[in-house]
Amino acid sequence: MEEVINSIRRASRLAQSLEQNLPNLLNQPTLMSLSIDEVTGAFTAAKEKLFLISRQNQQTSEFETQQPLQMDATHDLMQEWLRSSTHALTMDQLLHAHAAPRTTLHIGEGRDGDDCERTRVSEGEVQGINPSSSRARRRSKEANQEKEKIMVPAPEFGNTEMPPEDGFTWRKYGQKEILGSKYPRSYYRCTHQKLYECQAKKQVQRLDGNPNIFEVTYRGKHTCHMSSTAPSSSSSVPLQQLLVDITQNTNTTTSSPMMNLSLHTGGAATTSGNAGASTSRFGGDYPVVDMADAMFNSGSSSGNNSMEFLFSPHEDKSDQN
DNA sequence: TGTATTTGACCCTA
DNA sequence: TAGGGTCAAATACA
DSSP states (O other): OOOHHHHHHHHHHHHHHHHHHHHTTOOHHHHHHHHHHHHHHHHHHHHHHHHHHHHHTTSSSTTHHHHHHHHHHHHHHHHHHHSSSTHHHHHHHHGGGGGGGTTTTSSOOOSTTTTTOOOOHHHHHHHHHOTTHHHHHHHHHHHOOOOEEEEEESSSSSSSSSSOOSSSEEEEEEEOOOTOOSOOOEEEEETTHHHHOOOOOOEEOSSSSSSEEEEEEEEOOOOOOOHHHOOGGGGOOOOHHHHHHHHHHHHSSSSSSHHHHHHHHHHHHHHSSSHHHTTTTTSSSSHHHHHHHHHHHHTGGGOGGGGGGGGGGGGGOOOOO
């Protein structure tokens, strides 16, 4: 574990160094890019070590008792880096999502705190829109529609071009190059938009500064039933919910989604064999496999979860409802 | 054959 | 008018 902490320390130092040199690097994008790569690489290395350790710890019941203390250290370090990085705002907000339970991050309406509950856009209004005749009005409404933005780490393995599943099935309907952004933005709508008049949409874009992080913006509310979209497994856990619940349920270690996964992986694993895994998909513990699945199983239907070598298949995955 | 993705064009807002 | 968001035809795939 010490090795992990050292790696994170090193990454933090690199990040700080990068920050200090920002003025000099402004005119040297290539160099800046290399520095960023170095920082992300260092964190990635730390994360991988953490995975290995977590896996080892799955076999021991000591994990849960040890991890919080150790993770506090990494958590602090990670936070330190996050605050000093270009992602300080967004990631930090995410990290503190537990301060505003029920949501991750609300964009556009501001984070007043007095209305953390997602404002319910009148479904009647949305559904009643005649697309052909009132596109402008629809647009206007969408502009007022609350957005929910979360940062999602790219899968370490498997399909890293896509963010992890979030429990819903999405159909891509567009992609655009965004001015000033290195990576295109992809537009998705709920697969069951027609069937259920589901107006949920999401946008996915890699962060310029850190391609390992996806910025996922959710808009609209799912009016379809999640069960209809989610495959049998854990992916039925909406990632947002996952993150929120994790931050709520674990007052010890959680930080970024990456950390969430790494940390809770092992911890939860100790309990993953039980039936508890199943029950409260939307309200209680999530088994480690579920989490790993939700976070990393990017290729949805492919079924070839490359994380399986890290997280052994879970018998309970199938059922649970 | 049905469904998903790609991508150029179009529409709307600021 | 530029840029973001969406449409829809073409294409790919199972």
